[in-house]
Amino acid sequence: MNVTDKETLDPVLVEEREDHVVIRLYRPEVRNAIDLATVEALHDACNRLEKEPAVAIIAGSDGIFAAGADIAELRDRRREDALAGINSGIFDRIHRLPMPVIALVDGYALGGGAELAYACDFRIGTPATKIGNPEPGLGILAAAGAAWRLRELVGEPLAKEVLLAGRVLTADEALAVRLLNQVVPADELEEAGQQLAARIAAQAPLAVRLTKSAFHAPRDAHPLIDNVAQAVLFETQDKHDRMTAFIERRKEKR
Known part of the structure; x- marks a missing residue:
């Protein structure tokens, strides 16, 4: 979805719907790279969803889910930042939200973007979806959940290809191993997420x-x-x- 009708400096837009909440990453100028401000905004959204449980949809904007963590910011992080678990903490909190979370993965979901998607309960993609963890190529590891969560999702052999050899999965490849629950045309992605949210919301x-x-x-x-x-x-x-x-x-x- 292109968010063109609203000027905003907020890195995350929260949209209240009748039976779910949409949390939209909105840093299109940097392909929705996840920086500290995004993490803090996601914590705010989690605080609301913990107090008032609802199904959540996490989406990107402008045809990209999240191209990764903000590399300019990551480059300057040091030992204390790693031990603070800045990204791993928020992704774990999302994973533990009371009600299910649906990721709408259009375009790139790399590095921290992939780890955010892994933390969700469901992932719906488009033919343009590309998902993987290139962190070792930048001298770091995927430390915000991928190092153990991806193995649980797709099995050890494929997880090692992604984490150790830099393999990036296409939409068809991710669907074949059920990392994606569904692949739909980009213009149907929001509707597919809403339909799944409605099915969940219809349960007790x-x-x-x-x-x-x-x-x-x-x-x-x-x-x-x-x-x-x-x-x-x-x-x-x-x-x-x-x-x-x-x-x-x-x-x-x-």
């Missing part, structure tokens, strides 16, 4: 939240976490109302 909100928490819980937390989450849901009015409606619909079909 607390059930979605607890399912996401259970899904990402350590293996040794199961089955206890599943049982406790189910115990909470069994006591909700939403569960009773939805099951009652299901039973009534089934009676009507007889």
Whole structure:
């Protein structure tokens, strides 16, 4: 989507929708490179989504998701900056948001841009999508989640090609390994994200939240976490109302 009708100095635009929130990276002059101001704006967006849980869509602008971290800024970062986990901290926070997060990955998603996409629950791309981690070519590593999260998403052999040999995946390649859930034409990307957000929002909100928490819980937390989450849901009015409606619909079909 081209954001041409609004002059802004904000690196992130937050758009409230009826059943979801759109978080749009907006630094088109540097291909949406993720700098400290972007990180701080993303923290602000997370603060809102933690207080008022909603499905979130993270998108780029002007045909690019995020071409990476801001190299000019990265060049000047030192040991203390790395230990502070500036980018890894915000991507982990996004990963832990109460409700699912959908990344709309048009064009380049490289370096920190790729790591932001990996942190989301779903990724929808376009034929122009290019995703990868060229960090070692710049003398650093992909330290904001890719070094372990990408292996979980695509498996060790391919993750090593991306992380160690600089392979950049095309849209078709990413779709084939399910790194992308879907590939659509660029002019249908926003609609595809909205449709997925609507499907999620149609579910019982607390059930979605607890399912996401259970899904990402350590293996040794199961089955206890599943049982406790189910115990909470069994006591909700939403569960009773939805099951009652299901039973009534089934009676009507007889």
